[in-house]
Amino acid sequence: MHKFRRTVKDVIGVVKVCQTTLRKRLTEFEDTPTSQLTIDEFMRVDLEQECDPPSFIAAQHKAKMQQLEQELARKLDDVEGEISCYKDEIETELERADPN
Template sequence: HGFRRTQREVVRVVRICDVTLRKRLNEFSDTALGALTTQQLETIDLQNYGEAADPPSYSKNRLLDAQRLRALVAPEQEAARQAREAEIKSLKVADLRLRLIELGHSPTGSKPELFARLVEVTEAEQVALEAEEAHGCQLSYREPEAASAEAGSMLPPPPRPPPDDLDAEVQQALNAQVFVGDGPAVPHGTIGSSGGGGTTSTA
C-alpha cells in the first residue's frame, strides 16, 4: 500500500514471535495465492478461490476441530443408533413392510431380511441428514463473507501509519544530545560551569 513495514513492526501488531511469522510466510509461499504478485493480490476476488484461500494453518486447525467434535458426539450418535435399532426390532412384520413401502423399498422377505433392510435405509437417511446439517453450518459460517462479496463492498485502505519507530528513536536520541560549537556531542544536562571559567564538564 505504498509504505514500508518491517518484520519487527508486524510482530508487535499481531503479537506473535518472529519464528511463527516466518513459518506462516513460508506456508503461504507454498500455496496457490503465494505465487501471485502484490498487485494481483490487491485486485483479485479471494472469494473465487474458496477454501483454497484459507491459510494452511487455519485449514489444519479446522480439521482438528472437526475431529475433536466428532469424537465428542460419537457416544451420542452411537446411543441414537442403538435406539433406532431397538425401535425397529420392536416392530412386527407388517409394520416393517409398511415402513419399507413408505420409504420406497421392497417389502418382501423374511423378518430378519426386512429388519436388516430397514436398518440400512434408516442409517443412510441419518448419514445424509448429518451431512446436510454440517453443510448448512459451513454455509452459515461463510455467509457474512459471501454477503460482503455479493454487495461489492471492499475494505477501505488502512490508515497511513505514524512515522517509523526507528525515526522516532533516532530523533529522541538526537534530542538527548547537545552540540557545542564544532565539538563532539555530549549528553543533554551534563553541561555546566566550573570555577566561573565557562568550561564544559561531563558527568
C-alpha cells in the first residue's frame, strides 16, 4: 500500500498468527464495506457505518442456532409427552371396547 513489499511470511511474523488464520481474516474482510474501498478512499474516507467482525457475527449466529435447537428439542419433548398420553388413553379405550 505504501510501496513496501512484504511477503506473507513477513506479515505472519509481525501479527503472530498462522497462515491459515491470516487467510481466514482476509476472506472475512472481503465481507465488510471497507473492503470495497480503493486505497485512496481507505486513507481519506471515514465510513459512517460500523461493522462487527465477521467471526463475531458467525459466533452470534451459531449461538442463536444452538438456542433455537434447544427450544425445538424442548417443544418436541412436550409434544412426545402429549402424544404418549393420548396413546395410553386410546389403548385403554380399545381394551375396554374389545370383548376378547
